[in-house]
Amino acid sequence: MDTFSKSDPVVVLFVQGSGSSEWKEFGRTEVIDNTLNPDFVRKFVLDYYFEEKQNLRFDVYNVDSKSCSILKQKDFLGQAFVALGEVIGSQRGRLERALTGVPGKRCGTILLLAEELSNCRDIVTMQLCANKLDKKDFFGKSDPFLVFYRSNEDGTFTICHKTEVVKNTLNPVWQPFTIPVRALCNGDYDRYGDRGSRGARAGCEHLFVGLAPRWQAAQNWVLIGFFFPLFCNPNYIKASPLLSRAPTVTQIS
The missing domain is CATH 2.60.40.150 (C2 domain)
Known part of the structure; x- marks a missing residue:
């Protein structure tokens, strides 16, 4: 159109x-x-x-x-x-x-x-950072952001969260964010660990110099790595190399 x-x-x-x-x-x-x-x-x-x-x-x-x-x-x-x-x-x-x-x-x-939602009322707050990412822009560094894919019951993956873009850096620190545990794993704290999830994908813009950012378009993403956050289960917290601090889980009454 x-x-x-x-x-x-x-x-x-x-x-x-x-x-x-x-x-x-x-x-x-x-x-x-x-x-x-x-x-x-x-x-x-x-x-x-x-x-x-x-x-x-x-x-x-x-x-x-x-x-x-x-x-x-x-x-x-x-x-x-x-x-x-x-x-x-x-x-x-x-x-x-x-x-x-x-x-x-x-x-x-x-x-x-469609998936039946659990009764889990927990929310998780986390902040992430990365170090020494790959340089993807011609005349600058990279403009990285994170895209989270949750593991579904059938083993497929569904997008569930995107962070903001941090401009012109290879060592980004993203803003803290809060997300319901149901959105990440539907209350199944072991889902990622049991299924060997790829967790979240990390990507950056792939743009021509001078064009306005259009990072939302998936075909413009350049993959710069995978990591295994496994945020929900406390036993897996140390598995994420991108966590700048341990996530906190809060229950909503």
């Missing part, structure tokens, strides 16, 4: 109440710049009622301006309809649907993943 670049997609989730024909907006993902294959961090938490048919609609739009909350029809990229029970009942909780709604055009597909 963009003239001189790729799309900046966002997904809007609509829900339809039982016995109602009205669609209500439930939430939106973040916008990911300049990509045709977005991998969204934002997750939606829905209550599932086995005895009811809960219809969902996923509308995909290209966003011209992040400051504008109104989505325009001209920026519509496609939509998919599905019942929540279909996603939960699909093999490994993964359901792929074709996007439709743009006449005469193939709109691509959307992949939906």
Whole structure:
């Protein structure tokens, strides 16, 4: 939809109440710049009622301006309809649907993943740093950031967090952040250790000099290493070479 670049997609989730024909907006993902294959961090938490048919609609739009909350029809990229029970009942909780709604055009597909959430109310606060990273920019150092992938029950990985970009350094120190343990391992403190997870990926921008940063686009990332954070289980804390201090776990009442 963009003239001189790729799309900046966002997904809007609509829900339809039982016995109602009205669609209500439930939430939106973040916008990911300049990509045709977005991998969204934002997750939606829905209550599932086995005895009811809960219809969902996923509308995909290209966003011209992040400051504008109104989505325009001209920026519509496609939509998919599905019942929540279909996603939960699909093999490994993964359901792929074709996007439709743009006449005469193939709109691509959307992949939906569902997992039953545990009752874990813990949150984890951590701060990370790195030393002597690889130099990737032509006329500077690197602009590194971290991308976290959580291990799923089926052994696949799903993106769950991104840090900020630290500009022009090979020894970045990222800001402390807090994240629910459910987002990292769904309350299973041994999930990473049992499955030999790759943990988080570390990457940096791969940009031409003079262009504005578009680090959100995965195809612009240059991988500079893996590490094994294993944050959740205290027995594995020392396994992370990037931790600047030990994470703290707090329970929310």
